[in-house]
Amino acid sequence: MNKGFIRRQKDKVVGPQGSEIKLKGVNLGGWLMMEAYFTQAAHSPQQSFEMEFAKKCGDRALADLLRRFRDNFITESDFKQVASWGMNCIRLPFHYKIAENNKTIEYLDQAIAWAKKHKVYLILDLHAAPGAQNPDWHSDSLNRKTEFWTKKSNRQKTCDLWEKIADRYKDETIIAGYDVLNESVVNDVSLLNEFYHNVIKAIRRCDRNHMLFIEGDFWAQNIDVLDDFEDDNWIYSMHFYEPMEYAFNLVPYMHYPWKGCNKDVIRKRMEGYFKFAQKKQRAVHVGEFGVNYRNGYANEHEYLRDELKVFNDLGFHWTYWPYKAVKNHMFPDGIYSYYPNSPWVNRMGPNSGWLSWPGVWDKYKDEMTASWATKEFQLNTLVWQELKKAL
Secondary structure (H helix, E strand, O other): OOOOOOEEEOOEEEOOOOOEOOOEEEEOOOOEOOOHHHHOOOOOOHHHHHHHHHHHHOHHHHHHHHHHHHHHOOOHHHHHHHHHOOOOEEEEEEEHHHHHOOOOOHHHHHHHHHHHHHOOEEEEEEEEOOOOOOOOHHHOOHHHOOHHHHOHHHHHHHHHHHHHHHHHHOOOOOEEEEEOOOOEOOOOHHHHHHHHHHHHHHHHOOOOOOEEEEEOHHHHOEHHHOOOOOOOOEEEEEEEOOOHHHHOOOOOOOOOOEOOEOHHHHHHHHHHHHHHHHHHOOOEEEEEEOOOOOOOOOOHHHHHHHHHHHHHHOOOEEEEOOOEEEOOOOOOOOOEEEOOOOOOOOOOOOOOHHHOHHHHHHHHHHHHHHHOOHHHOEEOHHHHHHHHHHO
């Protein structure tokens, strides 16, 4: 008896009555873990932005900005919108500082309340761990350091944090599970496996209810390096943005399909994950995948259609990255995008996105706050249509 929780059952995920569930949804990236490119800025970690903003505008202004952003970038209406599309799952990336603070953890409480109201499962995703688990901006790595791996104290701090989260939410059936560590990059995978063994034990000390989403090494691509952990209720989670030159629009004017990237190539790549997971009798969740939107000129909607067809054919669960972002010329930019070149976007530079915010905050803070609401964003129709058809 699973008391209303969804659980892993061999290579399936099943609900309270034992029927199979396929999790299909979207990532609410950029909200409780801010990322530079979501604002049109050059890549930089959140802590660098916060330090620079506070230096120029003061600590009180920074606190005001963060409160306004968190209160307006995602609201209940977004949960309602996701549910109205027929999606049944939201992956929620968060910075560890959100969960460790007794005031900001209330944003997770609020997200859970909205998910319950609109009947959408929630995956809590630790996107930035103490010390940074990879060298990129999206783990809030300062100077590309990965002190999560070089300092054991950071890994212990993360285990303690997950135990706190698990204890707080152990009875919340709307939570599909915990995505324990986003996109790790480590030279010695034994450290990754050691951490997973320890964090699973920490979570299970108080929560034996929730399913765990376990990502492989190298930005969640190498799941075959993972141990067979002594826990029955976990599944693999991997990310797919291949080829990055096309999906991220790093090489402009590439058109899909071509010999090096078509449905057969995507299927062959995904079948490798499928066959490995089948041997282990575990389900696969594609926690992130996405494409830079070019209004269909590069056939990016056909690329997305083929991805989704392969995912569904193989029985994978999936959550699209991301829900919304400021329109950028590269990187996946959402089902919704903000297109105006407002002073706080400033695509001409030299300071774009949040790099421009210290200089315009006093004058434009009310307009900026209003612009973060999803109603100010434009639906990227071709992306939305393909996602809808794949549900």
